[in-house]
Amino acid sequence: MSLAEGTKPRHVPDRLTGRSQRVLRSWELLLFAVAVGIFVANSLASPYFLNPWNLSDATFNFTERAMIGFAMALLIISGEIDLSVAGIIALASTAMGWALQFDVGTAGLIAIALAVGLACGAFNGALVTRFGLPSIVVTIGTMSLFRGISYIILGDQAFNGYPEGIAFLGRGYAFWVVSVQLVLFAVFAVVFGVLLHKTNFGRQIYTIGNNPTAARFSGVRVERVKFILFLLTGVMAAVAAICLTGRLGSTRPSIAYAWELEVVTMVVLGGVSILGGAGSILGVVIAALVMGLVTFGLGLLNVPGIVMSIFIGALLIGVIAIPRLIALVRLRRRA
Amino acid sequence: MMAGLLKSREAILAAALIALVLLVESRFSGFAAPGNLASVFNDTAILMILALGQMLVILTRCIDLSLASNLALTGMATAMVNAAMPGIPVPLLIAMAIGMGLVMGAFNGILVWKLDIPPIVVTLGTLTIYRGLIFILSGGQWINSHEMSAAYKGLPRFEILGLPVMAWVAVAIILGFIVLVTRTSLGRAFYAVGGNPHAAVYTGIDVGRTRFTAFTIAGGLAGLCGYLWVARYAVAYTDVAEGFELDVVAACVIGGISIAGGIGTVGGAVLGALFLGTIKNALPVAGISPFWQMAISGAAIIIAVAFNARGERTKGRVILKSAEHAS
Numbered sequence: 001m002s003l004a005e006g007t008k009p010r011h012v013p014d015r016l017t018g019r020s021q022r023v024l025r026s027w028e029l030l031l032f033a034v035a036v037g038i039f040v041a042n043s044l045a046s047p048y049f050l051n052p053w054n055l056s057d058a059t060f061n062f063t064e065r066a067m068i069g070f071a072m073a074l075l076i077i078s079g080e081i082d083l084s085v086a087g088i089i090a091l092a093s094t095a096m097g098w099a100l101q102f103d104v105g106t107a108g109l110i111a112i113a114l115a116v117g118l119a120c121g122a123f124n125g126a127l128v129t130r131f132g133l134p135s136i137v138v139t140i141g142t143m144s145l146f147r148g149i150s151y152i153i154l155g156d157q158a159f160n161g162y163p164e165g166i167a168f169l170g171r172g173y174a175f176w177v178v179s180v181q182l183v184l185f186a187v188f189a190v191v192f193g194v195l196l197h198k199t200n201f202g203r204q205i206y207t208i209g210n211n212p213t214a215a216r217f218s219g220v221r222v223e224r225v226k227f228i229l230f231l232l233t234g235v236m237a238a239v240a241a242i243c244l245t246g247r248l249g250s251t252r253p254s255i256a257y258a259w260e261l262e263v264v265t266m267v268v269l270g271g272v273s274i275l276g277g278a279g280s281i282l283g284v285v286i287a288a289l290v291m292g293l294v295t296f297g298l299g300l301l302n303v304p305g306i307v308m309s310i311f312i313g314a315l316l317i318g319v320i321a322i323p324r325l326i327a328l329v330r331l332r333r334r335a
Numbered sequence: 336m337m338a339g340l341l342k343s344r345e346a347i348l349a350a351a352l353i354a355l356v357l358l359v360e361s362r363f364s365g366f367a368a369p370g371n372l373a374s375v376f377n378d379t380a381i382l383m384i385l386a387l388g389q390m391l392v393i394l395t396r397c398i399d400l401s402l403a404s405n406l407a408l409t410g411m412a413t414a415m416v417n418a419a420m421p422g423i424p425v426p427l428l429i430a431m432a433i434g435m436g437l438v439m440g441a442f443n444g445i446l447v448w449k450l451d452i453p454p455i456v457v458t459l460g461t462l463t464i465y466r467g468l469i470f471i472l473s474g475g476q477w478i479n480s481h482e483m484s485a486a487y488k489g490l491p492r493f494e495i496l497g498l499p500v501m502a503w504v505a506v507a508i509i510l511g512f513i514v515l516v517t518r519t520s521l522g523r524a525f526y527a528v529g530g531n532p533h534a535a536v537y538t539g540i541d542v543g544r545t546r547f548t549a550f551t552i553a554g555g556l557a558g559l560c561g562y563l564w565v566a567r568y569a570v571a572y573t574d575v576a577e578g579f580e581l582d583v584v585a586a587c588v589i590g591g592i593s594i595a596g597g598i599g600t601v602g603g604a605v606l607g608a609l610f611l612g613t614i615k616n617a618l619p620v621a622g623i624s625p626f627w628q629m630a631i632s633g634a635a636i637i638i639a640v641a642f643n644a645r646g647e648r649t650k651g652r653v654i655l656k657s658a659e660h661a662s
Contacts, residue, residue, distance in 0.1 A: 148630025
């Protein structure tokens with residue numbers, strides 16, 4: 001948000017001036033218009049859409065993914081990526097299931113999941129920042145490694161019998177139709193929004209994404225910031241693991257399969273530049289809403305999930321391609 | 336020449352591969368028998384072909400995550416045509432598969448070339464679109480073995496000189512790629528674009544068009560593999576080869592192809608694929624639960640990446656020099 005408004009005192013790096021800044025400024029607006037359009041179309045298409053309980057149900061489609069998306073947005077803005085988040089979910093959830101036998105209680109299970117997430121994030125972060133390896137490749141490797149450990153532990157078995165507390169986090173309601181997950185989603189949106197847009201640390205993330213060398217010369221501890229971002233992503237994947245485990249009530253090694261690509265899609269749809277250096281948390285929030293509304297609305301119309309994914313894929317390419325296509329056509333006409 | 340060969344990454348990888356085979360052989364004799372090794376090669380044919388296509392894309396600093404979806408869609412299309420009209424000759428179906436794959440690859444390429452959208456975004460989108468189209472095309476139905484004609488299923492398994500046609504196809508593509516990459520100006524352009532795009536422009540190479548070509552070739556190969564996959568396993572359904580796109584990237588990475596572009600060889604891609612394929616085949620033979628496979632290939636990727644990164648720092652230029660000698 002401050003990026004979009006940041007024209008006066010805090011002038012952001014050169015990449016964002018001129019046309020690209022206007023595009024960025026309108027990005028959230030464009031996406032918001034898409035969200036409103038989908039909302040209206042859905043309410044016209046199905047009489048069941050505007051029911052508050054149904055709408056509340058729909059939020060489960062995106063809350064867990066979006067919580068990871070916030071951390072992933074920061075990581076992508078800094079110029080890195082983490083494709084192992086779904087693997088971390090599998091491992092954290094498996095660790096929780098494994099710990100059930102020790103009767104550690106809800107708090108104990110949560111602590112174990114978070115510790116696993118932190119450890120996985122630290123492993124990724126160390127490989128990327130200590131050894132200077134490309135994150136996309138490292139995390140393709142750890143994606144298999146983390147989920148692979150789940151497969152070794154579980155095989156074709158499943159853990160279940162989670163305590164009420166975990167189930168409450170996953171599918172409980174805080175008040176009326178507002179689920180615990182929705183509250184968590186809102187809280188993390190604010191926390192990450194403030195972290196990215198209102199703190200020194202957040203400015204450092206943009207600086208690193210725009211020009212790591214310049215960032216280093218201006219005294220930003222690039223490796224340290226990136227390492228922290230990998231830790232954050234690991235922890236948020238663990239939070240999502242706790243919620244998802246509670247919601248499903250069981251752990252299989254295939255849990256959250258292929259979520260990494262959905263999370264990245266959400267973040268990119270939210271206007272975060274995959275090349276780093278630009279993006280906002282507001283964009284990710286709206287992208288999450290768009291994806292949730294599309295999935296839910298088409299679901300009410302009995303459109304199968306896989307067909308919805310076509311829509312999401314087309315949306316991902318379309319929102320980037322159409323403005324560029326228009327610009328290209330204009331350029332041709334002028335010439 | 337010999338000294339260079341010994342120091343090269345491919346030689347080290349080949350040594351690791353041989354060590355792996357011997358290790359399995361020592362625990363379970365018969366694994367290293369020629370017949371079994373041939374079947375491992377045959378099992379890995381599709382991974383090798385896709386890894387070669389992916390290599391071209393990665394060389395130009397791009398990535399194609401849609402290859403597995405492309406494969407599954409073309410495979411389903413050929414199976415459906417075959418089930419509906421068994422009279423259509425198989426070569427025509429193969430041509431159709433390659434054509435479909437080329438179109439899908441070209442679609443990726445044109446978005447990257449003309450609209451300058453980051454490749455990872457484009458192919459993340461087409462990954463889900465192509466996969467979804469399978470469902471629309473088939474209505475979620477499976478095409479089973481008994482619906483396919485004998486000729487359709489039989490071709491990849493037909494043996495010539497002891498090797499199935501599928502393995503021969505892989506051999507032919509490997510040889511073709513060696514010529515393409517080392518002996519043609521297009522092949523060198525892939526390296527130039529990835530090594531330094533700005534310099535490539537000054538030497539008269541159209542960076543966008545070269546990337547487009549890489550995507551199109553990779554797509555065409557994925558289309559061919561679509562037919563091979565479905566015909567070999569004699570079943571087509573929506574989730575065919577799901578997640579395989581990352582296996583292909585993994586094979587490239589293990590084979591020493593730099594994700595930063597400009598570095599990589601045909602031998603590396605082939606050996607990387609064979610390494611993964613050997614692990615996959617060795618686990619059941621060695622009596623290890625197949626559930627270990629994922630973790631082991633993950634660990635292999637991380638080790639390979641760490642190893643390659645060390646090599647790249649000192650060797651980045653050597654490959655360019657040998658390229659000069661070659662041309």
